[in-house]
Amino acid sequence: MSLDKATVAKVANLARIKVEEKDLDHLAAELNNILGWVEQLGEVDTDNVEPMTSVADMQLRWRKDEITDGGYADDVIANAPGREDGFFAVPKVIE
Amino acid sequence: MTDLTKLTISAALDGMAAGDFSARELTAAHITAMEAANVLNAFITKTPEIAVEAATASDSRRAKGETRKIDGIPLAIKDLFCTKDVLTTAASHILDGFVPKYESTVSSNLWASGAVMLGKTNLDEFAMGSSNETSYYGEVINPWRREGSDSPLVPGGSSGGSASAVASFSAMAAIGTDTGGSIRQPASFTGIVGMKPTYGRCSRWGVVAFASSLDQAGPMTRTVRDAAIMLEAMAGFDPKDSTSVDMPVPDFEAALSGDIRGLKVGIPAEYRLDGMSPEVQALWDQGIDWMKAAGAEIIDISLPHTKYALPAYYIIAPAEASSNLARYDGVRFGLRVEGDDLDDMYARTRAEGFGAEVQRRLLIGTYALSAGYYDAYYLKAQKVRSRIADDFKQAYQKVDVILTPTAPSPAFGFGEKGDDPLAMYLNDVFTGPASLAGLPGISVPAGLSSDGLPLGLQLLGKPFDEETVFRAAGVLENAAAFTATPNDWWRG
Numbered sequence: 247m248s249l250d251k252a253t254v255a256k257v258a259n260l261a262r263i264k265v266e267e268k269d270l271d272h273l274a275a276e277l278n279n280i281l282g283w284v285e286q287l288g289e290v291d292t293d294n295v296e297p298m299t300s301v302a303d304m305q306l307r308w309r310k311d312e313i314t315d316g317g318y319a320d321d322v323i324a325n326a327p328g329r330e331d332g333f334f335a336v337p338k339v340i341e
Numbered sequence: 342m343t344d345l346t347k348l349t350i351s352a353a354l355d356g357m358a359a360g361d362f363s364a365r366e367l368t369a370a371h372i373t374a375m376e377a378a379n380v381l382n383a384f385i386t387k388t389p390e391i392a393v394e395a396a397t398a399s400d401s402r403r404a405k406g407e408t409r410k411i412d413g414i415p416l417a418i419k420d421l422f423c424t425k426d427v428l429t430t431a432a433s434h435i436l437d438g439f440v441p442k443y444e445s446t447v448s449s450n451l452w453a454s455g456a457v458m459l460g461k462t463n464l465d466e467f468a469m470g471s472s473n474e475t476s477y478y479g480e481v482i483n484p485w486r487r488e489g490s491d492s493p494l495v496p497g498g499s500s501g502g503s504a505s506a507v508a509s510f511s512a513m514a515a516i517g518t519d520t521g522g523s524i525r526q527p528a529s530f531t532g533i534v535g536m537k538p539t540y541g542r543c544s545r546w547g548v549v550a551f552a553s554s555l556d557q558a559g560p561m562t563r564t565v566r567d568a569a570i571m572l573e574a575m576a577g578f579d580p581k582d583s584t585s586v587d588m589p590v591p592d593f594e595a596a597l598s599g600d601i602r603g604l605k606v607g608i609p610a611e612y613r614l615d616g617m618s619p620e621v622q623a624l625w626d627q628g629i630d631w632m633k634a635a636g637a638e639i640i641d642i643s644l645p646h647t648k649y650a651l652p653a654y655y656i657i658a659p660a661e662a663s664s665n666l667a668r669y670d671g672v673r674f675g676l677r678v679e680g681d682d683l684d685d686m687y688a689r690t691r692a693e694g695f696g697a698e699v700q701r702r703l704l705i706g707t708y709a710l711s712a713g714y715y716d717a718y719y720l721k722a723q724k725v726r727s728r729i730a731d732d733f734k735q736a737y738q739k740v741d742v743i744l745t746p747t748a749p750s751p752a753f754g755f756g757e758k759g760d761d762p763l764a765m766y767l768n769d770v771f772t773g774p775a776s777l778a779g780l781p782g783i784s785v786p787a788g789l790s791s792d793g794l795p796l797g798l799q800l801l802g803k804p805f806d807e808e809t810v811f812r813a814a815g816v817l818e819n820a821a822a823f824t825a826t827p828n829d830w831w832r833g
Binding site for chain 2: 249253254257258259260261262263264265273276277279280281283284286287288289290292295296297298299300301302304306307309318321322323324325326327328334336337338339
């Protein structure tokens, strides 16, 4: 599999990173270099192998469904670049 | 008076207990050393006022007989741990001005044990790198230089600032994080001890996330004993981290019996790489002899999927990063670059806020998780990861610990790895596999290269058997008797 410019542009859009048209070729080459190296994973026989989803053999814990935290909206938004009346402020989304 | 910065943690604790010096004196000596080492750029933020205040509180606890485990010990904190009311950057432009309103569990544990914060250390941006060259706050310099040379060298990464701070005697110890080798490789490059515990041993809560199934905090110190003391203070169950393991924290220091008679030490054939530095090979052979002389049984083992660890890592870690770093959107914290609309604001903020290496990994990760490619890349990598973990499981039926080099080379110069990211990724060739398997590992300084640079050996253990890793590391440390220190050129 090899990434072309259009695919890199699409992936950049999915990742929400603005990439200039002039940088696409260079990026595609870099990413193809890495993906080419990763291709060797295809040599490993993984038939009937479960993907590893947990590092330790453990069950995720259950907890009581109760409120244990909260009540400090000012702290939550304290680091926001835009905030108004206790809310995060973003550019207008709905016309 | 002796130079307080040259003490180990255990000696400093004894000295304060005996009344030879106070926590304030110990901290003051380190603040002076930290300021004198500015040229190393090990710290992004220094917190001398907080340090003096904490040291004063420590002295008054001691006067009242309420001394805690590591009371008065001045530490450096990797700037990936959120610290309440203190700037936390992850060495990224995108976290400009971020001042957390909460404290990470690991650092909270340290403060509860009496430790003193000197400052926040530099790192590769979002811990993505092996040389500390990707930090938005500039490169960290290794206190070590090649014999007869003034050229600056990298400290390794990503915990390069923590490594440089400890190796330059600016801090008694530091905490780092290790995702694929980010504690152990810089420890090897700077002649110090670096310990990555078992995944789940230290809470990830409040640590800026890179790859959640791999990230693990650990200590960086000048001795194995100090690493044991530090880990005990850092570790412990935390309900706020769903992968934190609910197990008692052993007395790690007590594990340092100095006796490894009968211990089975595995030597993996696959770690003998073509083209590996002969010096690294020779040191490894020396390490095998040391263990044998101490009464250990050396057993050849095979970890057949070793060569696939890095390619698997460079799918899994970027995939998890692409998900974790989605939160940096210019809305909740840090940098915002205005755009034509909301989407444009996201894209411009992230383009300006993330450096080149982070962007590269986010694109790889996004691609590996995208529709149509998920099975071919991400799922495949997770299956290969299972096989790598299984290699270790098989090996640990025959051996107690595994001995390997930590890194394929000593510290290198800035820009020496050129523009090829793959050349940089190979730094983690010996540390990455154990990260994928979640195993504990330690790097112990064991010798010098022909041009006078430190080299480390790595010991890996069974899950949650840090005690055996520490015990073997203590013996390795004694045998290596590594006492070299960098000449303190940075003091100017």
